[in-house]
Amino acid sequence: MNKYICSFRGRRDNYQIPLALSESGLLDQFITDFYTSDFLQKITPVLKSKWQSKLKYRQEKQIPSAKVKSLFGTTLLEYSRHYLGFSRSSTYAWLDQNFSYAAISRARKTRSNLFLYTPYAWEAFLATYHHDPRKILFAYHPHPKFESTLLAEDFTHFPFVEKSYQDQIGNALPENLQKKIRDCWKYADQILCASSFTKHTLISAGAEPSSCHIIPYGVDLPLPPFQQPNSNYFQALFVGSGVQRKGLHHLLYAWKKARLPEKSQLILVCRNLDPGIEALIKQTPNIKLIRGTDSQTLHNLYETSHLFVMPSLVEGFGHVYLESLSHGCPVLGTANTCLPDLGGENEGIFLTEVSNINELIYKLEYLAEKLLNNNIRQQARSCSEGFSWQNFRHKLLSFL
Template identity: 30%
Template sequence: MSYSREYFVGFAGARDNYEVPAALAQQGTLSALVTDLYLPKIIAGALHSSGIIKSSAPRYTRYIELHQVIQVPSAFMADRYNMRKAISGQSIIANKIKSIHLRLPDRGLFLYAGYAYEAFKSASTVPKILFQYHPYREFERNILREDAKKWPELSKLVDSYNTLPEDSRNIREIELADIIVCASEFTATSLRGIVQGSKPIFVVPYGANNIFEQKRARLQMPHAVKRFLFVGTGLHRKGLHILLRSWSLNRPPNSRLTLVVRNVEFDITSFIEDIRGDVDIVSNISREQLSQMYLSHDVFVLPSLVEGFGHVILEALSAGCYVISTENSCLPTLKLPSFACAAVPASDVNALSMAMNDAAKMELQSTRESIARVAVDFTWDNFRRTIISIADSFG
């Protein structure tokens, strides 16, 4: 069977700002985006304000018209009202993609991990591209299990990192895919033991808008206190407990830490309660407020144990922040100069502490523009161009 050079794309939420389907729409090769909700800004804003939609991420992009989207509201309802024991929103969307593709079997499939197995299994000769946006779950759980063993406060988590049914689904997706796309080398590494033969794995880094250039007028003047910033969830894999213990034991002199954090796991809360030193905690801020946070801080710290990419790293760089993160993030992929960042081993309190104390001694205000400039190559335009090139490789 020949194929039409058009693709179905599928996932829930506003995954990666819709950049993968947006790339295909720009090229004229998006057959349809299959997702839970896709809403004009005014409607999405109202639903977010009312608490129906939890995330403030836009549910729309100017590149994709409403008629190019197949919405599956039942998937949103299943996840929103915690019906996953019966059926998950992911499963609903995956089966919807399969049923649509059975009616239009000449379309290619460019699907996100977790949404691809059913359609990949029933497809034959059309292109099957898998976007593996997160490391393979068993690979992740092994890292988290080993870290939890180091911390008495996290001992209850050790036995929770068991093999799950969806692991085998993801393995089958990986096996059935013709091409795999990841956003970081770390994610690609997690697949090396699963991918057989010479199956291509493309690493395509995400993009970011240049906050420094857009908000230069709001850049604060140099301040006497070195300001450190963390942005993320309080999930175990984000390494917040490592940052807090490091800060508590060996806080950089004349410094202050801000945590922009949400969804803190219960086992992590004890680390927040035990904080010593100057720490501010905020949550539920707007995108505009977050941009200002980046601009008003000197050093961005993300000590993740596991990251599919870590988009906040690019955002911080684009605002001119010096970045400290781990080797289990996008930093090794970005290959940035040493004046812009430091990559430390994951789960290493002493290495993180040393990197933060070194950063506290640096004159960073004078290098903000140079740091922001290194992020310029990582744009969404470049990301979309590469996605188009990969999709066109089946021509």
């Protein structure tokens, strides 16, 4: 059986796809950017804890180092452009082809198949080979046409989110770069998606339903004991980028108008913020903004919050929902995410209509009362136990 080449930047999906291929003997080569080599692994113990953590994050010990190729030159170019102030979206769009070209070179040499994520597939899928490689596409984000239509409609009502709107839809990119993301699915033999919603957007773009398969992501399950929320007040939690796509502006408007118990608090953990949304945060009462935190503090926040809420307009999955459930924290989000694939209200999963602020107000008020007096946290944890990374890898292999 021919093996597969997997190619992408960063620690995408915790390296689960190359790990699944490696475990099954199907990995020919994993091509990535910076990866902790055998030499770096040996010197890690003598480094400061900060650097030890960073190096450990960029490796998966169960993937043999001999199977990994790092494009260090691409990494250097990427960080140089970041330093010089180039937009990240244009940098990624320009450099992503390097991973695809590396996959082409390797596939021609070893006659391997291709297992690629959307940003790295175009060149490799359209290249010519002396063999007929199987082309598997993992679409981790909804189709851009569906997304841009939805975000454009929202932008007409909330023009202050212009910065994140423009960054997300990629209109500043040349048409040839936009086309790669928009149309690469047309050249795949099979398309794997992490959610039913992503599959729906691809079908709406013209993909054959029989070629699209859903494989929900997994989660690393935390170990007990778990902390419990304070029953004297309602605490909600949002974790993610403070941008239009995440629906944070909708949440802030709803939070401001909702009639919630005294001392209710909304905690926002945001890596970055749209300037317009940041201004809205300053106008909204009972908000605590945390600009980045460590994993242990984040886990504590999941466990001490009554509700995780992220009313996203568009998500390929939304891994933070699953992380929250694994810590026993019920979630509130939209159907344009993984939530319909995970469970229902009996598992602590609640839905609100996309962009409907009035319904979001109602759900916040309803859940503030319900969750203060109803312990559904064990059901939430039990729900997450059905979505392990091992299950993800096993199901992924069933489509090869």
